[in-house]
Amino acid sequence: MKFSQLLAPLINLFRKPDPPKNWTIVEWIYDGGIEQEVHVIPNNDHIIHEIPSDHCPCGVHWERENGINLYTHHSLDGREKHE
Ligand SMILES: [Zn+2]
Numbered sequence: 001m002k003f004s005q006l007l008a009p010l011i012n013l014f015r016k017p018d019p020p021k022n023w024t025i026v027e028w029i030y031d032g033g034i035e036q037e038v039h040v041i042p043n044n045d046h047i048i049h050e051i052p053s054d055h056c057p058c059g060v061h062w063e064r065e066n067g068i069n070l071y072t073h074h075s076l077d078g079r080e081k082h083e
Helices: 003-014
Strands: 023-030 035-042 061-065 068-072
Touching: none
Parallel strands: 035 068
Antiparallel strands: 023 035, 061 068
């Protein structure tokens, strides 16, 4: 057995798998169900996205649709462009 073959499993131990670049959708209902917010947040992004989102540093996009406040966060790693 070659030396490099012995080493390979050891290297895999230290190599971290890439975190999944997926999205989380959080629904938030308050005021007894009168107000509803939906947050679309990228997982494992470079920053932690804030809820409530009004001051999230990613420059969150807000729109009101059918009485629902929809907050779409922008990922800092630019993953939107790959979808
Ligand atoms: Zn954000």
